[in-house]
Amino acid sequence: MALEGLQERYVNFYTDFAFKKLFGTEVNKDLLISFLNALLSGEEEIKELTYCEHEKERKGIFSVYCMNEKGEHFLVEIQKAEQRFFKGRSAYYSTFPIREQGSKGNWNYELKSVYAIGILNFSFDDSDPNYYHHEVKLVNIKTTQVFYNKLTYIYLEMPKFRKTESELENLFEKWLYAIIHLPDLMERPQALRETVFEKFFRVAEIACFTQQERVAYERSLKNYRDWYSIAETAEYRGWERGYNMGLLEARAEARAKGRAEGRNEAKRLIAENMIKMGMKVNDVCRITGLSMEEVKRIRS
Structure with missing residues (x-):
């Protein structure tokens, strides 16, 4: 190795x-x-x-x-x-x-x-x-x-x-x-x-480390990186699906309510879908730009 x-x-x-x-x-x-x-x-x-x-x-x-x-x-x-x-x-x-x-x-x-x-x-x-x-x-x-x-x-x-x-x-x-x-x-x-x-x-x-320890550590590090990559990919896929679903719904809603109001509503709809997907509040705030208070109100 x-x-x-x-x-x-x-x-x-x-x-x-x-x-x-x-x-x-x-x-x-x-x-x-x-x-x-x-x-x-x-x-x-x-x-x-x-x-x-x-x-x-x-x-x-x-x-x-x-x-x-x-x-x-x-x-x-x-x-x-x-x-x-x-x-x-x-x-x-x-x-x-x-x-x-x-x-x-x-x-x-x-x-x-x-x-x-x-x-x-x-x-x-x-x-x-x-x-x-x-x-x-x-x-x-x-x-x-x-x-x-x-x-x-x-x-x-x-x-x-x-x-x-x-x-x-x-x-x-x-x-x-x-x-x-x-x-x-x-x-x-x-x-x-x-x-x-x-x-x-x-x-x-x-x-x-001895050569044997270095090989064992490299193998352990590879397992850690693989596990981290799998977890990160699963989280991203979940976010991507939620984002796309929310975006489609938000666009339709935005056209009916006007551009300015629609953008805010889009964020709220996207956030709602993300929450339904089980995403964490901090991540929803970071991605949508909504405040923690707004996201918590949506979640409740």
Whole structure:
């Protein structure tokens, strides 16, 4: 397999190879420990991790499963593209570490905490363009109090994290910045001078790979690019169909209402068709030029 096409200095974190190498290997588990402690912001202080059996790739989803020294379980996943029922499958796989804690004999159902963490290379919530860190627990709807605090889902919508290097305020934000920008960097940023990032960038440097690792990474990168291309093409085809349908309807309507009013109505009809096709509010606004408030009114 040809390797000359690799121009980046560091790996793409969203590939299976990179994710497993950086966060899923015994020799580099201190990187995952640092990330988890930063993510949990003092709720947990993990000192040691033990890796459990890795799962195989599941259509663009890679995961590592581990336990800390207290016996608490961490299922860390990276998802390249949105799936229709990704919340459902997240809940489904979180039951595995719960069921594994079952014990024979006189067991009182005392469970250790389970954390299901999703690093998402897509956005699923259009309500707030800046709300990227979702932490979900079982809650009593009436009292808004946490009903059960040993099951936590954490979703990170990575495309929504847009802070620049100079704006980074804490270790957690530095981790997000490093993950997102890793393949675009040629040097370690000044803001990421902690010892853990020195190792992170050293391990991620392609030039330090063995020939076997380079071949494995190139294969993983190709799979990532193919997956991204398929997802992008499907999104474009959906937009194109919606646009063409809306354009035909809008033209007929515009002729009846006049040029000026017709242009606005055309945009609204196009937006309506796009929404019916399941496109996101931000994309509809960008393509039609309508404000978010107008698009939300159309959607409602």
